[in-house]
Amino acid sequence: MDLFGLLNRKMKPKKSLGQNFLHDINIVLKIQKALDLQSTDQLLEIGPGLGALTKHLLPSCKEYAAIEIDPRCIQELLFLEQEHAHFRIVQGDFLTINLEPWKNYTKVVGNLPYHIATPIMERIATELQPTKIVCMFAIGTADRYIATVGTPQYSSASIMMQSFFSMETVCTVKKGSFFPSPSIDSKVLSFTPKEVQIKKTLQFTKFVQKIFSYRRKTLYNAIKNSYSDRVASFIQSNCAILMQRRPEMCSMEDFQWVYQYYRETMYEKNE
Numbered sequence: 001m002d003l004f005g006l007l008n009r010k011m012k013p014k015k016s017l018g019q020n021f022l023h024d025i026n027i028v029l030k031i032q033k034a035l036d037l038q039s040t041d042q043l044l045e046i047g048p049g050l051g052a053l054t055k056h057l058l059p060s061c062k063e064y065a066a067i068e069i070d071p072r073c074i075q076e077l078l079f080l081e082q083e084h085a086h087f088r089i090v091q092g093d094f095l096t097i098n099l100e101p102w103k104n105y106t107k108v109v110g111n112l113p114y115h116i117a118t119p120i121m122e123r124i125a126t127e128l129q130p131t132k133i134v135c136m137f138a139i140g141t142a143d144r145y146i147a148t149v150g151t152p153q154y155s156s157a158s159i160m161m162q163s164f165f166s167m168e169t170v171c172t173v174k175k176g177s178f179f180p181s182p183s184i185d186s187k188v189l190s191f192t193p194k195e196v197q198i199k200k201t202l203q204f205t206k207f208v209q210k211i212f213s214y215r216r217k218t219l220y221n222a223i224k225n226s227y228s229d230r231v232a233s234f235i236q237s238n239c240a241i242l243m244q245r246r247p248e249m250c251s252m253e254d255f256q257w258v259y260q261y262y263r264e265t266m267y268e269k270n271e
Contacts, residue, residue: 024177046110142187
């Protein structure tokens, strides 16, 4: 049965799960090309849904695991486990499931639910070790990830994603490529993880996230409101000009400079 027949029969998409099922083969092929799967690759798919990607990618890798939260979708894909010995589908929530079994999988793919895309990417960045990730996002989310300083889309999410990954745009996906059609277009991004110290990088991005909650204030006032007068004054004494900028006008390098002095205040406090 084709996708539309299946959905009309019993598989009504759940809005609470952000389900919009991809049915455009041209987008599937672009994602497949971006992944550049090799016969030795171990692929982890997040949210396979009804298997638009799964069915095309399965023959190209050594091992394939798919994590799906909706038991209805799992029932529709169980036949793939019978047809492909290297495929396993697991029911679970990617945000809470133990990822240890797939820690060393080489590649990750997924059409991510729009409302939880960033927490998913954070788990990938901090708990998995792939060499390549290709995922689809709401176009606004994707644009925030790749945004440059001073643009309207620039945010703490930009700093977080650019701290952990090098990114490239694969393609834009029109609303009509899904059923049901979402209210906005999507975008596929390709990620290559950077070699970073995960714990320290995560601490840095959490610092930036806190500062960005005051994005319209000066950096001085944002830090004062987030931490204390003492911390803001100490950083001000070392980089006064920078502290007069708004967070939205500070580059990643600017934030790293400020964070270095913030760490010094924390060290002194603990002495």
